[in-house]
Structure formats: C-alpha cells, structure tokens
C-alpha cells in the first residue's frame with residue numbers, strides 16, 4: 165500500500181562502524197526494523213573498507229554472504245543490512261545514527277560528517293573511550309553532539325559481542341539526557357527477546373562506566389597473568405569500581421550512584437574482567453613480564469580488532485595528571501604506569517608499600 169500524508173514518519177537507521185560489536189548491533193537492529201512499522205526495513209552499515217586475503221573487498225563480501233566475514237564470521241546479519249564503504253552516502257538519508265567504531269577514529273569521522281547528515285537526525289554512541297583535550301576530557305557522545313549538532317544518547321552494558329551474536333541473554337542501558345521519548349525509541353530499536361534494554365537519565369554516568377571499566381579490565385588481566393587468584397581479582401574489581409564512581413562524580417556532579425548498579429556499571433565491569441579482550445591481552449602482557457608490547461599483542465591476538473583499555477588508561481592518566489588527582493586514584497595511575505613499562509605487572513597490588521601514607525590498598529576514602 166502506498167504511504168499517505170497521515171502515516172506517521174518512519175525512522176531510517178544507519179550504523180557507522182562494522183567491527184565485532186558494530187556487526188552484532190546491526191543484527192539486533194535489523195531484526196527489529198524489519199518487524200516494527202515505525203522503522204524503514206533497510207539498515208545501512210558503513211564499512212571501513214578493507215581488502216580480504218582473497219582479494220575481495222570486505223563490503224562486497226558482506227553484501228554477498230550477509231556475514232561480516234572478518235569481524236563476525238558465521239553470523240547472518242539480516243537480509244535488510246546493506247554494507248556501504250561510502251561514509252557520506254551511508255548516512256545521507258538516515259534520521260537515526262548509530263555510532264560504533266573504536267573511539268580513536270571518531271574525531272576524524274565526525275569531521276567528515278559535518279553538514280552531511282539530516283537536520284532531524286538523532287544519534288546514539290555505543291563507543292567506549294574518551295578524547296582528552298587541553299581543557300579536559302571530552303566524552304564521545306559530547307564530541308558527536310558538538311561536532312554534528314545532534315542529540316546523542318549512549319548504549320552501554322555487559323555486552324561481549326560474540327555472546328550476543330549467538331543470542332545468549334544479556335542486558336544493556338541506554339543513557340539519555342532530557343528527552344525520555346527519544347530514549348524509548350532507541351530502547352525499541354535495540355530490544356530483542358535476548359537483549360533487554362532499559363533507559364537511565366544519566367548520559368555521562370552510563371558512558372563513563374562503559375569507558376572506565378576497560379581500564380579496570382587491564383588490571384584484572386594482570387592479576388590473571390600472574391596467577392594471583394580470585395580474591396585478588398575481586399579486590400582489584402572492588403577498588404576499580406570505587407575509582408570509576410569517584411572519577412565519574414568528580415568529572416560530572418550529575419552522575420548518579422544508581423547508574424553503577426545498572427547493566428552498564430557493575431555488570432559490565434564483571435563481564436569485562438572475566439571475558440573481554442582487554443583482560444586477555446593484559447594477561448598475555450603480564451605472562452611475558454611486560455616484555456611484549458601491547459601493540460604486538462593487539463596485532464597477534466585480536467586480528468584487526470582494537471584494544472581500548474590501554475589507550476583509555478593513558479587518557480585517564482592524562483586527565484588525572486592535568487587535574488592534580490593522581491594520588492586519589494592509585495589503581496588507575498598504576499595501571500597506566502604498568503602499561504607503559506614504568507612498573508612491572510606485579511606492581512598492580514603494591515599500593516601500600518609504594519604509597520605509605522595510605523592505610524590500605526583501597527586508596528583514600530575521600531572519593532565521592
């Protein structure tokens with residue numbers, strides 16, 4: 165039936181990014197847009213073009229097989245997903261934009277998109293990480309909002325992509341600023357029987373949880389690599405959560421305590437400290453006693469996927485240094501110092517010896 169003027173407008177979704185999580189996000193979204201009347205069926209997915217060892221372009225392979233043969237092999241994305249290597253073309257007619265690339269590429273992507281997106285576009289970021297500028301940290305959702313002039317929500321949670329790809333149940337949190345209706349539309353777009361999404365009015369808190377837990381996961385990997393056992397790992401996770409909350413609240417006084425009990429908070433911290441790629445690479449780093457570089461380990465172990473925790477640890481360290489807060493965050497500080505080889509991996513549990521003024525490994529109790 166042809167649409168008439170009284171039909172409510174349909175939302176058109178484009179996804180910017182097509183790595184491991186980007187591909188799973190496209191599968192979730194495509195399964196909904198094809199069934200829900202308020203969305204156009206087709207979902208465009210921008211692909212950072214690569215040539216596969218066979219000589220075929222990744223985009224062509226995705227459109228031929230309906231699988232991301234490099235970043236999510238063996239999983240059908242949905243016949244309504246169309247891969248597009250042309251960034252501007254991929255977003256030109258969308259009014260719901262999903263950003264899901266490694267965070268270090270976002271500034272360049274935003275620059276290319278200025279003036280190229282629709283006036284009524286809404287955005288959501290699934291990206292974990294931050295940009296550090298002279299004036300302080302800039303969350304990725306803020307970068308998107310400021311550069312593109314759009315409202316930007318975030319979606320974070322205990323979401324190891326490969327588990328969601330095979331439809332194992334998990335939860336996620338949409339963080340939004342003011343408009344509940346917009347948040348509900350994102351919840352609708354992502355929710356499936358195996359992916360339970362709820363909304364939380366704390367965009368900074370949700371995004372900082374997702375970002376900072378990758379730093380704690382590096383410490384969890386060191387603990388695993390050194391066979392320190394479960395109690396030590398639990399201690400590191402507890403201190404990590406405390407520093408996550410403390411730093412988030414110092415940076416943004418609006419951050420809510422309750423956010424840390426959502427999927428984006430403690431649940432994401434747990435899954436990342438047990439299962440994620442940051443933990444895995446840090447374990448290998450500790451096993452090599454810091455002799456192998458993270459760049460080597462990333463290239464060998466992740467095959468094109470990107471490690472976020474080490475760069476985020478550096479960014480967090482720069483923020484702490486700039487603000488004069490290094491002493492207040494001994495775990496975050498130490499993780500970076502180990503990552504850059506200034507300290508050995510075993511230093512992860514040596515706070516009390518190195519910082520005698522502190523009463524315990526947990527650092528000062530003055531954190532908010």
Ligand SMILES: NC(=O)c1ccc[n+]([C@@H]2O[C@H](COP(=O)([O-])OP(=O)(O)OC[C@H]3O[C@@H](n4cnc5c(N)ncnc54)[C@H](O)[C@@H]3O)[C@@H](O)[C@H]2O)c1
Nearest residue numbers: 182183184185186212264265266269291292324325469470
């Ligand atoms: N994988 C997960 O389990 C998971 C879960 C939740 C959140 N995330 C977050 O999602 C975001 C994206 O991660 P992912 O897992 O989809 O990606 P990935 O690490 O699997 O893949 C890397 C992607 O970056 C692309 N790329 C490489 N060079 C590029 C360039 N110069 N410009 C633009 N893109 C380039 C690659 O083509 C590929 O699509 C990250 O912020 C990550 O922290 C990942």
